Every structure is written in structure tokens, then in C-alpha cells.
Amino acid sequence: MSLMSPSNGASVLRHRNFTFYLGARLLGTLAVQMQSVAIGWQVYQMTGSLFDLGLIGLAQFAPFLVLILLAGHVADRFNRRNIIIACLATQLVCGLLLLWFTHAGLSQVWPVFAILVLFGSARAFMMPATQAVLRNLVPTESFGAAVALSSSAFHVAVIAGPVIGGLLYLAGPSTVYLVATALLVLSVLLMARTRAAPQVISTEPATWHTVLEGLRFVWSRPIMLGAISLDLFAVLFGGATALLPAYAHDVLQVGPTALGLLRTAPGAGAALCSVLLTFYPIQRRVGAWMFGGVGLFGLATVVLGLTDNLIIALLALLVLGAGDMVSVYVRHLLVQFETPDEIRGRVSAVNAVFIGASNELGEFESGLTAGWLGLVRAILFGGVATLAVTVLWMVRFPVLSRMDRFPHHEKELAAQT
Secondary structure (H helix, E strand, C coil): CCCHHHHHHHHHHHCCHHHHHHHHHHHHHHHHHHHHHHHHHHHHHHHHCCHHHHHHHHHHHHHHHHHHHHHHHHHHCHHHHHHHHHHHHHHHHHHHHHHHHCCCCCCHHHHHHHHHHHHHHHHHHHHHHHHHHHHHCHHHHHHHHHHHHHHHHHHHHHHHHHHHHHHHCCCCHHHHHHHHHHHHHHHHHHHHHHCCCCCCCCCCCHHHHHHHHEEEEEHHHHCCCHHHHHHHHHEEEEHHHHHHHHHHHHCCCCHHHHHHHHHHHHHHHHHHHHHHHHCCCCCCCCCHHHHHHHHHHHHHHHHHHHHHCCHHHHHHHHHHHHHHHHEEEEECCCCHHHHCCCHHHHHHHHHHHCCCCHHHHHHHHHHHHHHHHHHHHHHHHHHHHHHHHHHHHHHCCCCHHCCCCCHHHHHHHHCCC
């Protein structure tokens, strides 16, 4: 990492629109994370089924997979800020529905899965718009710091959300859902005050050719394809966090408050790492940093599967989050810097298919594997598979593993000479 002065790293907060965006992202993510703890614990208490924990992820993944490429095209044709506001409002409706069903005495889990399908649909349209709009909120020289701070805000919410959700769950799931909906109201209001720079609006009609333009763009660039697909398979096999309710209950024998701490630990590691990246951004040995981060993610997952000690489990999840943050940072800068604004939504959608949706698919895979192999063996399998993918991708994409600088830095250096 190369040195960046603290004043330069913090100066991105002087951009008013970015600050409003950051606040909306922080509060919206906080609400979703609180809900996630409540949903997981509520469903497991109702059914005691590991498979149902996996279905929580699948219910969000299925609509995401169906809609995400279309959502990328929408993000290129319409105002990205307005799309984000509409999606946050839909998430607010989901929170209100969860509150209503719980207050009415929920006795079956299918209404929860139905709500999560709606949530997954909103998330499909929100993710490419959220990724693409950031490039329109800050100047180029502040973009790296904006990415790190945005990731930091996200992971601060991931840290605080599960802890708050676990504590509030002591008063019942209705309390969690009520507070989460209040936070989503504030998130909508903050995003409504954001004014992004004019984006390059695509005028192409919504045909299969134009919808798939982002996929063709990624496929034609081996560095971008390797980075995105590496995270896909790493997250797919390393989705042990979906099993944390069962891991906390059956292996560590702790309650919902400790579960909140376990859910917090990956976010804490990622947040600490993102703060460092704000002031000491990666500029050299980019490929090595990315593969090292994914390898660390897999190794930490193996340690998690081998321990029944709460402290060691928390440390393993902390390291897991830090390793994941490094790869996310490198991938995000690669995608956003190398993509023209008029197709940034569609390329971000492809990135979301490979990465965002793989979180839910990884949760489903972990639940399914745990049902076949058992809880501990499923976690160990995921960690070992992630390490194997890391080695295989280093061989399959040597141009990525040997990459020294980000491509846009290389172009700047060439222009100077």
C-alpha cells in the first residue's frame, strides 16, 4: 500500500452529495442487518431446520438472478438516485410487512420467504444503481477514498446492525422490525437530498442485445472477468455466515446476543481494513493483494470450522472480513474505473450477479451442504474449497495474479512519459 495523507483521505466528506449518500447507505444497511438477525433467529426457532436457513438466502437470490441484468439496463436509462429511493422505499414496505406478520402471531415461515422475494427484487434494482451512482458523486481524484469510505460505512452497519438486532431481539422480533423500519424512513429522506452529477443516459431500447452488453464487456476483459469470477466462487463456497444461527446454538451453545457479535465480527474486520485503505490505498502488487485477501478468507473459514471457542470464532470471522474487504476493494476499483458511464449500470449488474447474488446462493449452498455433511463439516468444506479456487484462479488468470498497478494508473503513467 502507498501512503495517502489523512487530510486527503477525509476530504471526500466535503462533497455534500456523497455525505448524504453515505448516510443513506449506512442507515439502510443497518436496518437490513438488524432484520437479518431477527429473521434468521426467528425462522430457526420456529422450524429448527438448517435447510430453512439456506432457503432464506434462496428466497432473495431467485428474484435477484431473474431481474438483475434488466436492472442494470434500467440504471443506465433512468436517474440512478431515483431508482435507489424507490428501492429503499420497497425495503421499508418489507420491514412493515415483517412487523405486521410477527405482531399477528406468525406460525408459518412461508410469509417470511414471500417478503424476502420482494426484498430480493428491490435489491436487484438497487445494487447496480448504487454501485454506478458513486462515480457520479465525487471527482476522479476522490473516487478511491469514496469507495473505501462507502465500504467502511457499509461494514460499520454490518458491525452495529447484528449487535443491535440481537439485543433488541430480547424484547421480541417485533421490536427489531419496528426500529429497522424507522431507520429505513431516514435512509429514504437522506437519499432524496442527494444530487448526483448528470449521468450519461443510454438511449438504447431494452433488447437482449443491449441488456447483455455489460456481460459482453466483462467477458472481453480477462482481468475484470478473473476478478469478478474469483469473488463469485470464493463467496459461493465460503458462505459459512449463513450457518451462524445454528453454529452459535449447537456448537458454541450461546444465545442471540452472542450471535449478534458473531455476525458483527466479519464486518468489524472489513471496516478496519477499509479505514486503512482510505488512507493507504493499494497501488502496487494489486493482483497479489487480491488473491491474498481471498486466500485469507478461505483460511479463516477453516479455522472457524475447527473451533468451538467463542473468542477464536470471533477472531476468525474478524480476519475473514478483512480478507474479503481487500478483494472487494480491488474488484470495485477495477470495474468502476474501466467502465464507460453509459454502460456502468449494466456492468455493475454483471458484477452484482457474480458477487451480490452469490452471497445468497452461497447461503443456500451452505445450508444444503450442512444438511448433507453436518454443520462443522460443511464449514470446513467451504473453507478448503475457497483455498482451492484461489490457487486455480491464479493459474487460470495469470495476467490478474501478476498485475502490479490498476490499469488506469498505468495509462496515466504512460501519458506522463
